[in-house]
Structures are given as structure tokens and as C-alpha cells.
Amino acid sequence: MIERVAQHQSRFRTPGLGPDARGVAIGPVGVVLLPSLERLVAFLRAAGEEGALDELLDSLRIVQVISPLRTREMVVEVQASSSHRLDRLAAIARLVGAMVFTGSGRHFVKYRDAQAPFGYDIAQLLDDPGDLGLYHDRFAQPYRVDKDIALRDLLLRLAPVAVPRARIESPRTLYALVRTGLGDSVVGYLARWAVPARVAVVEWQRGGTSDLVERAWLLQLNQPAQRFTNLLRSLPGVRLFVPDGERAVVEFGHRHPIPLSACAPLFGSEEMVIFRAGGDGAITLSVRPPFVDVQTVTSLVATSPATVENVKTSGVIGSFSLPLKLVPTGSAPKRVAAAVIPLGEQDTLGRMLSVLPPAMLNRLFVAFTETSIYLYGHDAASVVPLGVLYEDLGENVMVPLGWGLSPPIPPDVLRQLARASGDARLFVTGDKTPITSIPQSAFVPATRVLLADVPVYEDALIAPPLDADLPLPDLWPTPPGVLTGIMSPGARGELPPQRTSPAQLDAVTSSHDPDAGGASSGG
Amino acid sequence: MADYGSYHEFVSRFVGPLVMGGRVEVRDLIGPGVLLPWMNPVDLDANVVTKIVDTLRTRLAKLGPVGSITGLPLDALALAAVWHNLLSMTHPEAKGRASLRRKARQWCLAMLEWAGVPHTRAEVSLRHGVLCGLARLRRVDTHVTFWAGYADFIGVAPPTALVAWPKVRRVREDRTDVPLMELLAALDAEDSDPQTDLVSVARAAFALSPLTDFAIADRPPAFAFEWTPPGVNALADPCLRGAAQRMILARGTAALRAVEQATVRAAKGELPQGAARLLLRFHLEMAITEGMSSKPTAPESRPQSPQGSQGIGPQGPSLASQPLAYDAYARLGYARAARLTGLSPDVVQRALPIDPNRSLPKDPPSAPLLARAGAVEVRT
Known part of the structure; x- marks a missing residue:
């Protein structure tokens, strides 16, 4: 039925078939034969x-064809611009169990595979190819x-x-149909x-046999917090959608079988x-709804009852007036946070x-009072x-250890009672x-209070160094003369021009080379 | 051959040996266009630069305290490039080539103009740090005689093959050291075309590094030391003045004489009063420094000078090296000299006692300087 194409073969029986730049036999059209609609969807998704x-x-x-055995199969026709495109298509088609053909008009021969790297040619054309004649190594039949x-x-x-x-990923933009x-x-x-x-009101026809026009509010939320997503999702009557491509939204938690982002040209720009x-089917809005901010459509009329006035609050009255005492406790001691030392121990503490x-000293802070050191x-x-x-004890409340x-x-x-x-x-x-009570600001780092004033002797240098950046006085201004251009103070700011080109440099200096020409011999 | 357009080549083969000692390689002329790439060199070898800077710091530390030197300043490198070009032009074959001399002068002047006068103490010091090796620079010429003839090699070593088997081939090598000043004498043009004059370029190059100018003050007449505005302005800095005095004193009598003669010439010309006062102070300080460094002798135990001796006398032969300074000192007296130099009169008197029996010259050498400085003469 079909035969392999040899390298550099230039004559083919299949109409429209010819070698491309790589020598692969392809026709102007590529055809993918899929056995069912499910395979077609799988192919498009892939x-x-x-x-x-x-x-x-x-x-x-996409064409639905009928085989001689009255089975319905799907055919996808694409422009076969190059064997590279058909190679990618064939790889995807093999994945979903489809077959790829190439040719033109009504005759299409199997596209190349591993057994025939340069493709196939038809050995004998069908007498009646019908609307579409497909030639495979296992069959050749009209459709x-x-x-x-x-x-x-x-x-x-x-x-x-x-x-x-x-x-499910948290969406950056969320639509809610309310x-x-x-x-x-x-x-x-x-x-x-x-x-x-932002919010807009949308209307659409229910479709089918019904003429009913449905109406809903469409909300657009930018980077919504997770709790709003969860709340809206849990509300009956609210359906959430996430964008898929620029012109389509798909219900939250679902995906369309075919990536809609790749099908944007199929939908209008608006x-x-x-x-x-x-x-429930898809809703097609012919014009993108005009969204407005939710703040602008919110009613500002207060509907709550009038503000209550002249309310008097009564404080806690009465107390038991128990004395605050310290009692020995059997609970395990917490971490020691402070120490209160009598002022008489100041010298000992300092030593x-x-x-x-x-490292330990850096963590200590000291406050002095008239009687104690904290x-x-x-x-x-x-x-x-x-x-x-x-x-x-917490809240900066200290009690003696134990x-x-x-x-x-x-x-x-206790802090509240102590005000x-x-x-x-x-x-x-x-x-x-x-x-x-000791204010925290009274505590100073212990490293600060260890020493009193430190006497400092400011030693002076004998002379500034020779390379000090000291300006020289201009006792004798440069007179104009032979070296005016050299000695003038403003000459310093001028940078030399770019280095002369090597050719020019060589031309000037190649004629004189003190070292190379240093020897003069005689005798 | 090394390309001195490369920062690394120039620094490692010319500046490095000039500062640290060794064989300085003089190549083709360097154009002023190299300065722009040298501002941000792409081939800087930090090891070489660090070695040079360390040596430079050590040398400068002998003159005074030195802080941290971070690198080689570009103005000092421009001056080094000028000196490279001048040395390159000292080759005998370059003497009669007017177009080459014209180009060398033009390039050197462009680089000198870019470097300009030093404005700070650091610039003066670092320029001298880079160029201080000029005083020791000399070219080694070799005259080789062998069985078949002779050959002269100027500044380069003779090839090994020529001096091989010295006994068999009766090879004899005579090496001659040509010091810097003799080399610079070759810069004198045969014609009087100002466009090919390289002597004025060398003078300007000396003037733009004042400390180097002082360090090689004893020069032949063509390059005789002269006071220039950059040199006088540098002396106004006390640290640089002290360094200059120590360098000149260390150089010896010839340098002292050259400086004093330059002062006399300047005082007879258009010298501003401030500059004249500074030069007076400079010479007085130098005289007192020399007096203090001589063998200390108590004034009362000092032997009386013989009658009719010229000059101040009691300090020995070294005093004759600064006739101008001693003359000015004697005319001003202890007190005014001490006030001018900021020293204690006792110290000055002990360092330089004035002989009351000295004879007064008819044409005192310090008269123009004192007149220019507005100093009042005091009879002691």
C-alpha cells in the first residue's frame, strides 16, 4: 500500500508530496486521525x-468523518509548513493514540516514523478515495x-x-458570580x-429552549485574603471563578479540559x-462588563438605631483590702532576672x-537608688x-527567689492595682x-558605670608627615616667560588627549631605537 | 621588546629600578597619550608597585616622617616619563636628528604641562621619591677590543659571543661610567633652533620636582641650579625646608656654593620680598645647622682666630662653604638671626659665634639679599 521514501528521492506518487529542506517527504497539509471525541480533547489538551x-x-x-465501516472518527487538519511542526504534532499524536498523515487534496499518506525517516509514498492510489483517502502501512481506506x-x-x-x-492554588484574581x-x-x-x-452586573440568556434572561453580580477581587475566598466559597448562591487566559474564567477548583490560555484568539478581544x-454550561458575555469599585456602590446611609447618649459607667466599688505579702512557695524557681543589693556593698559589687x-557583663544593667543597687x-x-x-513573674514583676x-x-x-x-x-x-517601682530608663549598662571619668592626654605629633596633603604657599608666583605654559597653575586641570594611534607612534619612533642601534663596530 | 605604553612594563622596568636600584631600561620615546590609560591601568601588578612604594617610603623617611603612601601618583609617573624621554635622547645617534628632537620636546612639554607645579607637600615629596634615583643614574659604555678589531657598546652589554674565550681571542673590555650630568650634556643642540632645544625641557623637569632639584644642585653650568617659583614655594613648608637643607648639606660644598650663587643671582633679579625673606631664613638655618653639626666648642675655650683671617673663622674650614649665609648672619647679628629663624639667641650664639675682629668686605655677598628682604643691617 505504501512504501518508504529513499534519501534524495524526488518523484512521488502521492499528489502534492515533496521533500523539504531535510529531505523528509511532506505535503502541504497534515492530518491527524483520532478514533473518538475523547481522544480529540486529549490531543488538544496535550x-x-x-x-x-x-x-x-x-x-x-476539525472534521468528523465516517469510515467505510460506518464508524465516526475525528480528523484534525493543519497546515504542514515544515517537517519540524509535523514532528511535534506526530509526537503529541502518538501520545494519545492518533495517527498522522500528510498530503494534499484527497490523498494523505502516513507521516514519517522511526522505520522510514524520510517518510512514505503511496504505492497505489485508491480508485475511489471518497472525500478523504488515508494510506497507512496497515490500511488504506476512503472516508x-x-x-x-x-x-x-x-x-x-x-x-x-x-x-x-x-x-488548587490561591488565585491572584478571583471572580465571584453572586x-x-x-x-x-x-x-x-x-x-x-x-x-x-470591583463589581459589575451581568446579564445573559439562559439559552436552549428558554428565552429567560438571567442576571447576577460579578465581583472581581484582587489578591483576596484566604479567609474571603473561603467565606465566599461557602456561601450558597455565590460561585467563584479564576482567570484562565485573558478572556475566560473557569470555576474555582476546576479546570477546563483544554488550556484556554492557548485558545485566546478564538474569543473576541472584548x-x-x-x-x-x-x-451548567458556559456564559458568554459579548462585552467585558464595566467593573466599578465596591466602595462606590455601597450605600452610606446609616441604618442602625440612634447613638446612645448619657451613659454612665460605674467602676468597681469596694475591695477586701487584704495586705500583699510574700509567702514561701514550693514551686520550682524560675530564672533569676534581677538582684537587689544594699548600697553598702557597692565596692564589693564593683570589684x-x-x-x-x-559577655556576661554586657547583659547586666544597673540602677542606683538611695538605699539599694538594682x-x-x-x-x-x-x-x-x-x-x-x-x-x-512576667510583665516585669519581680519577686524574691523562692x-x-x-x-x-x-x-x-498587680501592675494595674499598683498603677x-x-x-x-x-x-x-x-x-x-x-x-x-524602678523605671526601666534608670537601668544603664553595667559597662558604663564601672569607670568614672577617664583622663585623656592629647599627644601632639612632632610634625605632619612628608606626604601630608598640606598646600604650599604661593610666595613667588610664577612669572610669564619661557615656561609659562608649563608653570601656570591652571595647567594642572587639563588632561592630555587620547593616546596617539600606534601607527603614528611607530612612524615617529621606529626610526630611532637607542638600545637596538647601540653598537657600532669597526675593524 | 617591552612596550612602555603598558603601565606594568614602564613601572617595573624603568620606575622600579630608578627607585630601588638596578638596571634601568630606556626604550623608545613615550608619548603623552599614555597618561590617560595610566590613570586607570588595566595591567597593574600590585606586588611590583608595593615593592617600589616601600622603598620610596624608606627613602623619604630619611628626610622626614612619612605617613601611609598608597600608590604611585600619576604626576610623578609623568615626570618619570619625561626623564625617560630625555635619557632616550642622550644617545649619540639622536643628537643630529632634528625631527626626533622636535617630537621629543613637544611630547615632554605636553607631559610637563599636564603634571604642572606641585601644589602640596605630598606632591613635592612623592615626586622626589620617584626621581631621587636620578642622582645615582649612570650609563655604562663598553669598549671591546679583540683580535680582529674593536666594538663600542653604548649603554648595553656586549654580546656574549664577542667576549667569549678572552685569552684565545685577546678580548679586552673597558667599561666607562657616564654620570647623569655628562649624559644631559648630550642634549645640547648643534643648532640654535628653539624647537629642538631639550636643555630647557630638562631644566623645567628639574624645577617641577623641587627636592630633586636641591638634591642635584651641583650641576654643570648648562643646567646650573636656579631658584624657581616651585622651589621657593616648597621651601616655605618647614618640613620640606628641613629636608632640603639636610640634602644640600649632605651633598657637600659644591652643592652649597651652587645654591648660594643661585640666591645671589636671584636677589639681583626680580625676587619678591617674601621670597627673599624666605631664602634668607633658609640660608641662615642651613648655616646654623652646619654650625651645630660641627664639633662643639665652648666660646671661651675656642682658639682665637689669627689676625687678618678672612670670614668668620672660628668654626674651621667648613664655614667657608656658605659665605653668603655667614656674611648675612654676621651683618644681622645673633638676635635678629635668632628671631628670623625662630631659635633661641643663646643657641644661635653657641652654634655660630661671630668674630668681632673680622674684616669687612667692600662688596658684601649678602647685601642684595638683605636689601631685597628688607632686613636692617646691625653692626656687631
Whole structure:
């Protein structure tokens, strides 16, 4: 039925067949034979994913054909501009179990494969090729054209398929189709939360046998937060869509069987197509709806009742007036955060601080009062074996190590009762005045207070160095004369011109070479 | 052959040996166009530059304290290129070639004009640091005699084959060292065309590096030391003045005489008063420095000078090396000399006692300078 093409073969029986630049026999048209509509969709999807679909669209034609056995098969015709394009097409077709032919008119022969790198030629033409005669190494049969299928109609008829939950990505732009009754509430909600969203009202005919015109609000949300996506998704009457390409949106959580981004030329530049899932069909909006910001369509009329006036709040009245005491506690001690040292131990403390390692010293802060020295530093104050160690209860409230508060009130409540300012550290001493407050600003790094004023002797250099950038005085200005151009002070700013070209340099200097011509011999 | 358009070649083969000592290679003329690529050299070898800068710092440290020198300044390299061209033109074969001399003069003047006068102490010091080796520069000429004849080699070593088997071939080599000043004498043109005059270029090159100018003050008459505005302005800096005095004193009597004669010539010309005062101070300081460095002798135990001796006398023969300075000192007296130099009068008196019995010359050498400086003469 068919025979292999030899290298440099130039005569073929197949009409329109000829060798291309690489010697591969191709005709002007390539034909892909697909056994069913599902395979056709799979083929288009694979071509779209691979990026080949958008360049095929201008010459793509889908035809349903009937074989002599009355089976319906699908044929995709494309312009075979080069064997490279057909090679890519053949690779995709093999993936979905389709066959690729090439030729022209009504006769199409199998495209090249591994067994025949230069392609095939028909051994004998069919007597009656019908509308389409396909020649394969296993069959040669005529086909009759049943009908043409427009790719746009095919796209609109296909229903989006669900995407596994794990592969759903958070969209950058989200569209929401909201039933008319919900529109005000949803838009008002989004406006109150200052969500960057725009809204438009869309209308479309239900189609089919019905003349009903449906109406809904279409919201466009830019980079919505996840909680808005979840909220809108959970609302009955709201359907979410994500863009696929510039002119189509597909229901959120679904994808169209064919990549719509590769099919943009099939839709008009002003058109917007909304693909709904669940067999509801696609909505084609002939004009892209004019979106406006949700803030502009939100009603500003306050509907709440009048503001309540003259309300008096009454504070907490009465207390039990229990004394704040320190009691020994059996709980495990927390980390030591501070130490309170009597002022009489100042010299001892100073000598201890002076021998601490620098890393430890850097973490210590000191505040002086008339009676005590407050040493603060997490994990550092415990190294000083003087005074009373304090642990931090939280909220900058310190209690002596091994003691607890009685009554056991939380530290934040204690701060409120003590009316302490926010930056104060509270030391619960348990004395007659049980709390001592030291402002945090009173604590200075311990490294600052170790030394008093350090005497500094400012030594002077004997003379500035010879290469110091000291300007010379102009005691004797340069007189005009032979060296005027050389000595003038302004001459310094002028840079020399670009280096003369090597040819010119050689021409001047090649005639004299002191070293090479240095020898003069005689005798 | 090395191309001196390359920064690395010039620095490693010419500037490096000039500063550190060794064999300086003189090649073809260098045009002013190389300065622009040298501003941002693409082939800078940091090791070589660091070695040169270290030596330069060591040399300058003998003159005074030196800070951190980061690299070779381009104005000093431009002056080095000028000196390279001048040395290249000292070849005997270049003497009669007017077009070549004209081109060398034009290029050297362009580079000198670009380098300009030094404006800061650092520029003066670093220029001298690069060029201080000029004083030691000499060309080795070799006259080779062998059994069949003789050959002269100017500035290059004779080929090995020519001096092989010296006994068999009766080879005899006579090496002659030609110092820098004799080399520069070859720059004198045969004709009087100002366009081929390279002597004025060499003078200008000396003037633009004042410390180098002082360091080689004892020069033949064609290149005699003269006071120039850059030199006087450099002396106004106390550090540079001290360095210049030490260099001139170290050079010896000939240098001292050359400087004093230049001062006398300048004082007889158009010397501004400020410059004259500075030169007076310079000479006084140099005299006191020399007096202090002589063997200290107590004034009362010092032997009386013989009657009729010329000059100030009691310091020995070294005092005769600065007649101008001593004459000015004697005429000004201790107190004014001390005030001019900023020293204690006692120190000045101890360093340079004035002989009250000295004879007064009819034509005192320091008279023009004192008059120019507006100094009042004091009889002591």
C-alpha cells in the first residue's frame, strides 16, 4: 500500500508530496486521525500544554468523518509548513493514540516514523478515495466527511473538570458570580472590610429552549485574603471563578479540559467567557462588563438605631483590702532576672563586676537608688552572690527567689492595682510598702558605670608627615616667560588627549631605537 | 621588546629600578597619550608597585616622617616619563636628528604641562621619591677590543659571543661610567633652533620636582641650579625646608656654593620680598645647622682666630662653604638671626659665634639679599 521514501528521492506518487529542506517527504497539509471525541480533547489538551496549539489555531480544522465501516472518527487538519511542526504534532499524536498523515487534496499518506525517516509514498492510489483517502502501512481506506466541528463550539460545550484539592492554588484574581439577592450584602461586606474588589452586573440568556434572561453580580477581587475566598466559597448562591487566559474564567477548583490560555484568539478581544462547572454550561458575555469599585456602590446611609447618649459607667466599688505579702512557695524557681543589693556593698559589687567575662557583663544593667543597687539581667544577675535574688513573674514583676505572692494575683493585675507606668519594673519586697517601682530608663549598662571619668592626654605629633596633603604657599608666583605654559597653575586641570594611534607612534619612533642601534663596530 | 605604553612594563622596568636600584631600561620615546590609560591601568601588578612604594617610603623617611603612601601618583609617573624621554635622547645617534628632537620636546612639554607645579607637600615629596634615583643614574659604555678589531657598546652589554674565550681571542673590555650630568650634556643642540632645544625641557623637569632639584644642585653650568617659583614655594613648608637643607648639606660644598650663587643671582633679579625673606631664613638655618653639626666648642675655650683671617673663622674650614649665609648672619647679628629663624639667641650664639675682629668686605655677598628682604643691617 505504501512504501518508504529513499534519501534524495524526488518523484512521488502521492499528489502534492515533496521533500523539504531535510529531505523528509511532506505535503502541504497534515492530518491527524483520532478514533473518538475523547481522544480529540486529549490531543488538544496535550497540544495546549505543550504550547503547540496556539500556532496551529490559524489553520486548524476539525472534521468528523465516517469510515467505510460506518464508524465516526475525528480528523484534525493543519497546515504542514515544515517537517519540524509535523514532528511535534506526530509526537503529541502518538501520545494519545492518533495517527498522522500528510498530503494534499484527497490523498494523505502516513507521516514519517522511526522505520522510514524520510517518510512514505503511496504505492497505489485508491480508485475511489471518497472525500478523504488515508494510506497507512496497515490500511488504506476512503472516508466520507460527516460534518465540521468548530473548535470554539467544542470549547464552550466542554465542562470543566474538578482539580484535586491539593493542587488548587490561591488565585491572584478571583471572580465571584453572586445571585442578585445576595449582591448588596456581599458588596457591603467587602466594602466594610476595604477589600480591593470591583463589581459589575451581568446579564445573559439562559439559552436552549428558554428565552429567560438571567442576571447576577460579578465581583472581581484582587489578591483576596484566604479567609474571603473561603467565606465566599461557602456561601450558597455565590460561585467563584479564576482567570484562565485573558478572556475566560473557569470555576474555582476546576479546570477546563483544554488550556484556554492557548485558545485566546478564538474569543473576541472584548469578550468574556465564564465556564461553570457541574454541567451548567458556559456564559458568554459579548462585552467585558464595566467593573466599578465596591466602595462606590455601597450605600452610606446609616441604618442602625440612634447613638446612645448619657451613659454612665460605674467602676468597681469596694475591695477586701487584704495586705500583699510574700509567702514561701514550693514551686520550682524560675530564672533569676534581677538582684537587689544594699548600697553598702557597692565596692564589693564593683570589684566583682570588674572580673566578670565581657559577655556576661554586657547583659547586666544597673540602677542606683538611695538605699539599694538594682541589678537586672536575665541569666546574668545570678552570678553576683550579693543581696537578694529576684525572679521574673512576667510583665516585669519581680519577686524574691523562692517566694510567692499572697494573695496569688497575676502580675498584670498587680501592675494595674499598683498603677505602675508601662516602663517600670516592679520589685515586690514584702516590706511595709510592698512594691518598689524602678523605671526601666534608670537601668544603664553595667559597662558604663564601672569607670568614672577617664583622663585623656592629647599627644601632639612632632610634625605632619612628608606626604601630608598640606598646600604650599604661593610666595613667588610664577612669572610669564619661557615656561609659562608649563608653570601656570591652571595647567594642572587639563588632561592630555587620547593616546596617539600606534601607527603614528611607530612612524615617529621606529626610526630611532637607542638600545637596538647601540653598537657600532669597526675593524 | 617591552612596550612602555603598558603601565606594568614602564613601572617595573624603568620606575622600579630608578627607585630601588638596578638596571634601568630606556626604550623608545613615550608619548603623552599614555597618561590617560595610566590613570586607570588595566595591567597593574600590585606586588611590583608595593615593592617600589616601600622603598620610596624608606627613602623619604630619611628626610622626614612619612605617613601611609598608597600608590604611585600619576604626576610623578609623568615626570618619570619625561626623564625617560630625555635619557632616550642622550644617545649619540639622536643628537643630529632634528625631527626626533622636535617630537621629543613637544611630547615632554605636553607631559610637563599636564603634571604642572606641585601644589602640596605630598606632591613635592612623592615626586622626589620617584626621581631621587636620578642622582645615582649612570650609563655604562663598553669598549671591546679583540683580535680582529674593536666594538663600542653604548649603554648595553656586549654580546656574549664577542667576549667569549678572552685569552684565545685577546678580548679586552673597558667599561666607562657616564654620570647623569655628562649624559644631559648630550642634549645640547648643534643648532640654535628653539624647537629642538631639550636643555630647557630638562631644566623645567628639574624645577617641577623641587627636592630633586636641591638634591642635584651641583650641576654643570648648562643646567646650573636656579631658584624657581616651585622651589621657593616648597621651601616655605618647614618640613620640606628641613629636608632640603639636610640634602644640600649632605651633598657637600659644591652643592652649597651652587645654591648660594643661585640666591645671589636671584636677589639681583626680580625676587619678591617674601621670597627673599624666605631664602634668607633658609640660608641662615642651613648655616646654623652646619654650625651645630660641627664639633662643639665652648666660646671661651675656642682658639682665637689669627689676625687678618678672612670670614668668620672660628668654626674651621667648613664655614667657608656658605659665605653668603655667614656674611648675612654676621651683618644681622645673633638676635635678629635668632628671631628670623625662630631659635633661641643663646643657641644661635653657641652654634655660630661671630668674630668681632673680622674684616669687612667692600662688596658684601649678602647685601642684595638683605636689601631685597628688607632686613636692617646691625653692626656687631
